Amino acid sequence: MTINAVLLAVVIMLGLSLARVHVVLSLLIGAMAGGLIAGLGMTDTLNAFQEGIRNGAQIALSYALLGAFAVAIAHSGLPQSLAGAVIKRIDAGGTSGMIKYMLFAGLVMMSCFSQNLIPIHIAFIPLLVPPLLLAFNRMHIDRRLIACLITFGLVTTYMFIPYGFGDIYLNQIMLKNVGEAGIDVSNISVTKAMAIPAVGMFVGLLTAIFISYRKPRQYQQLTVDKEARDAVVEGDALSKTAAEAQKQSKLKTLVALAAIVTAFVVQLYTDSLLLGSMFGFGVFMATGVVKWRDADTVFNDGIKLMAMIGFIMITAQGFAEVMKATEQIQPLVDGATSLFAGNKAIAAFIMLLLGLIVTMGIGSSFSTIPILAAIYVPLCISLGFSPLATVAIIGTAGALGDAGSPASDSTLGPTSGLNVDGQHDHIKDSVIPTFLHYNIPLLLFGWIAAMVL
Numbered sequence: 001m002t003i004n005a006v007l008l009a010v011v012i013m014l015g016l017s018l019a020r021v022h023v024v025l026s027l028l029i030g031a032m033a034g035g036l037i038a039g040l041g042m043t044d045t046l047n048a049f050q051e052g053i054r055n056g057a058q059i060a061l062s063y064a065l066l067g068a069f070a071v072a073i074a075h076s077g078l079p080q081s082l083a084g085a086v087i088k089r090i091d092a093g094g095t096s097g098m099i100k101y102m103l104f105a106g107l108v109m110m111s112c113f114s115q116n117l118i119p120i121h122i123a124f125i126p127l128l129v130p131p132l133l134l135a136f137n138r139m140h141i142d143r144r145l146i147a148c149l150i151t152f153g154l155v156t157t158y159m160f161i162p163y164g165f166g167d168i169y170l171n172q173i174m175l176k177n178v179g180e181a182g183i184d185v186s187n188i189s190v191t192k193a194m195a196i197p198a199v200g201m202f203v204g205l206l207t208a209i210f211i212s213y214r215k216p217r218q219y220q221q222l223t224v225d226k227e228a229r230d231a232v233v234e235g236d237a238l239s240k241t242a243a244e245a246q247k248q249s250k251l252k253t254l255v256a257l258a259a260i261v262t263a264f265v266v267q268l269y270t271d272s273l274l275l276g277s278m279f280g281f282g283v284f285m286a287t288g289v290v291k292w293r294d295a296d297t298v299f300n301d302g303i304k305l306m307a308m309i310g311f312i313m314i315t316a317q318g319f320a321e322v323m324k325a326t327e328q329i330q331p332l333v334d335g336a337t338s339l340f341a342g343n344k345a346i347a348a349f350i351m352l353l354l355g356l357i358v359t360m361g362i363g364s365s366f367s368t369i370p371i372l373a374a375i376y377v378p379l380c381i382s383l384g385f386s387p388l389a390t391v392a393i394i395g396t397a398g399a400l401g402d403a404g405s406p407a408s409d410s411t412l413g414p415t416s417g418l419n420v421d422g423q424h425d426h427i428k429d430s431v432i433p434t435f436l437h438y439n440i441p442l443l444l445f446g447w448i449a450a451m452v453l
Contacts, residue, residue, distance in 0.1 A: 031045070076252040125416055352393065376390070393450045
């Protein structure tokens, strides 16, 4: 098979990403190279790229409003109050196994909620985790396990539950791109398609808790731990001497909960994450938790929080649109089909493995989906995969590599909270543990889903 423009564009994009060239630039250069090699010319390539950018504008706006909502929740003091409550419970109940597993469950729940019920993504980590380091150290908990707990919630929730960030990943990106590539997605249940891969993530979580990192690990009690604890226990949220501040903090917490419920209900009934975030932010504004004079600052901080992810996703949509415009996807599919000789088992494994490589390079599963869907949908159709199996393959291929990528929020987030005292290495303690515990079972269970659905 002669050199294919789509294949070469993906190789260039991935190679630049792995060489630590910024992902946005890697996607742009790869798209330009693919368009020029296919003979589109600079003008037609740029036009196609800009068309793709327009298609990703709504997703980026949803992310911006989610960021503002996340900062407003942090502004209310809710994450700090949760951390303070956990520390008080530990102080009162000692370091029994029950307290430890309650702490594990709380971290997993908060990580899951950060993707849908309280859609603040990784913003909760630097607010919640550093104050808990004192408790982790006191119970000799291996921080590699904490990284696995948080990453499980961050990844499994968006790839399985179609609300919040899951709505963006599963509905607004995956089903949209799969539908545009030629499959009727009107009757497809994304939850059913992703259920088996989600089981693989759960198997990895149990392995981390009960096998890999069950042994105690010693950490130094550095000053930063005490400072983090004091910031929570002695702050407004839990102050025993400032009664008025405590009362005000409780009010802010109630408002935060009301805003979260409002955002969830609006999103549920309007099927719009953008409207849900806007109404949730409006609750903070209307109640004065976010002052009118602070509204611009809070909103701008939220946009900064999510801007990079939004830019990457917009650029990925442009990349995918250029790949379609080259009209070289079908020759690539035909060549791959003959290479696999109709062997669905081998084809499914290779597609999932390529998804792992691409996501590892880009660092964002959300940005990977448009690229994979454009190539994988025609391939899956030609090989005879069902629509449900096709969605499972693409959804799993996109999620593969999110856990374990050095450039992914799912690993950078846990490191940002666990390494505030310099005792948690990003590669050794976040990237490698999450890669081993989630990518391997996700690859296996994603392959099973492709075979049985």
